[in-house]
Amino acid sequence: MxxxxxxxxxxxxxxxxxxxxxxxxxxxxxxxxxxxxxxxxxxxxxxxxxxxxxxxxxxxxxxxxxxxxxxxxxxxxxxxxxxxxxxxxxxxxxxxxxxxxxxxxxxxxxxxxxxxxxxxxxxxxHTDRRPVSDEPMPTAAVGQITAAVAAEGAQLQILDRDQVMELAAAAGHAATVEAEDPQQREELQYWTSRSGGTGLPPEVLPEQAPQTTVPARDFGRPGTLPVGPGHDKAAVYALLYGDEDERDSWLRAGEALSAAWLTATRLGVSVVPLSGVVEVPGTRQTLRGLLAGLGYPYLVLRLGIADPAHAGPPHTPRLxxxxxxxxxxxxxxxx
Ligand SMILES: Cc1cc2nc3c(=O)[nH]c(=O)nc-3n(C[C@H](O)[C@H](O)[C@H](O)COP(=O)(O)O)c2cc1C
Missing domain, CATH: 3.40.109.10 (NADH Oxidase)
Structure with a gap:
């Protein structure tokens, strides 16, 4: 007590x-x-x-x-x-x-x-980088997550099938650009070999690249998290965006990300951010095209229902x- x-x-x-x-x-x-x-x-x-x-x-x-x-x-x-x-x-x-x-x-x-x-x-x-299960995302949950984002002054656009294919190509391109940059490779190496409370331990990284339409971030080294047979067919991909692309709007974007993720957690929905496509200026521009130029992309989110039959990754350490x-x-x- x-x-x-x-x-x-x-x-x-x-x-x-x-x-x-x-x-x-x-x-x-x-x-x-x-x-x-x-x-x-x-x-x-x-x-x-x-x-x-x-x-x-x-x-x-x-x-x-x-x-x-x-x-x-x-x-x-x-x-x-x-x-x-x-x-x-x-x-x-x-x-x-x-x-x-x-x-x-x-x-x-x-x-x-x-x-x-x-x-x-x-x-x-927590972040569960396994593929999602085949269970479809409940429409009501998508609505509540979208509303949570709006309450923080940002917006969420759910991508349709064609837009997901564009995202898949952009994510693949961003991964290639980042893998070819020695400094970025070095940074990933740093964050995947930390101890002392920051960085990503092997237990939270997939042991092999999941077979998904939209490629997940390649962390440059395999982890020990079993990925299972899942896919991302039932996943919903969403673009978090807003009216401005300034530092205070990035702060608000993070507030909206937190609101979305906590709401998703309450509803049993798994969230994985995909930030490679935003880090590379060319693919960020592709995302801007998905918004028809009506806003500035902040982050892509994969929403889905995690495989209930197998344990997910442990919690990542903290400072x-x-x-x-x-x-x-x-x-x-x-x-
Ligand atoms: C801005 C931002 C970008 C992120 N980008 C990615 C990403 O591209 N791929 C990924 O697997 N996780 C991504 N993550 C998840 C983080 O790696 C994760 O939040 C962190 O390791 C802490 O682990 P936890 O979410 O399990 O507590 C991102 C998180 C944030 C806040």
């Missing part, structure tokens, strides 16, 4: 530190966890860490911003679950571009049971909370 004090009795700084710690469950490019949090007496700040090992893969910091956006959404939901409302300032200081967000104006509210359920989803959500959450400014206030 838990001996924790009820959420309503906890001081604000404890709630902020807990929300930042909970945000550590968020997905990130190559599990880089490029976020750092600072707890202040009346605010929580989010900074991006620019890892030199992503310089070739993500020169603009787009994927870093998506990842931090996902963590920001996790923290927002965790605060709501604990009974706090916050004002979110995105890119609050033009002179300090790595300060991505500040949560301020914190006020007490009723603890929100829906948000509490989402916090539980954060703890079970220790003390490595990502700085509470030094409020240490005296911690209970």
């Amino acid at each position: 838990s001996h924790e004090s009820p959420a309503s009795d906890r001081p604000l700084t404890t709630a902020l530190a807990r929300a930042a710690a909970t945000a550590g469950h968020a997905p990130s490019v190559h599990n880089s966890q490029p976020w750092r949090w600072r707890v202040l007496p009346d605010a929580l700040e989010l900074r991006v860490v620019r890892d030199p090992q992503l310089a070739a893969t993500d020169p603009e910091g787009r994927l870093l911003a998506y990842s931090c956006g996902a963590a920001l959404h996790h923290a927002r939901v965790a605060l709501t679950a604990e009974g706090w409302t916050a004002v979110v300032e995105r890119m609050p200081d033009p002179g300090d571009p790595d300060l991505l967000a500040r949560l301020t104006g914190l006020a007490r509210a009723e603890a929100d049971p829906d948000a509490l359920h989402m916090v539980q989803c954060m703890q079970v959500r 220790a909370v003390a490595q990502v959450v700085d509470t030094s400014a409020v240490r005296g206030e911690q209970p």
Whole structure:
């Protein structure tokens, strides 16, 4: 049994530190966890860490911003679950571009049971790179995931059959471009051979390339995850997009990614982001064509129902909370 004090009795700084710690469950490019949090007496700040090992893969910091956006959404939901409302300032200081967000104006509210359920989803959500089962995606689930994205100010376009074929060609091309770039190969090698809480261990990487229409990311080395006989015939491919292609919209795209993925987790839907097609400028342009020029592509998502008969991959490790959450400014206030 838990001996924790009820959420309503906890001081604000404890709630902020807990929300930042909970945000550590968020997905990130190559599990880089490029976020750092600072707890202040009346605010929580989010900074991006620019890892030199992503310089070739993500020169603009787009994927870093998506990842931090996902963590920001996790923290927002965790605060709501604990009974706090916050004002979110995105890119609050033009002179300090790595300060991505500040949560301020914190006020007490009723603890929100829906948000509490989402916090539980954060703890079970993970990336399952096996092919999906033949079970079709329920239409209602696609609708709820699309609505979750819209609530965060982005949009989701479900790709039709022809568009999936275009995506397949683009994903294959992006994989070739990236495999031919020695620096990108080196970066992948780095992220697939880490220990200490970041990167991708062999247990989460397929032992062989799954037989799918749209090729999954080639991590440059086989893992130990059995892929089984599945395909992606029953998968739904969706394009996350928005009206602008600026850093603050990338942050929002990450918030929308988190909202979509947590909603999908609640509905038993597996999500795998495909970011290679966005990393390569030429194939990002192809995706823009799929939107008929009406928006800017952020990320492709594969949605599907995972094989229920076999165990999926384990959870990917995380950095220790003390490595990502700085509470030094409020240490005296911690209970
Ligand atoms: C912006 C972004 C891009 C990603 N791109 C890919 C990808 O192209 N292929 C893939 O298999 N996983 C991709 N992922 C999933 C991450 O590798 C995964 O979230 C991370 O390793 C943490 O593991 P977890 O999701 O199981 O917690 C991406 C995640 C994010 C946030």
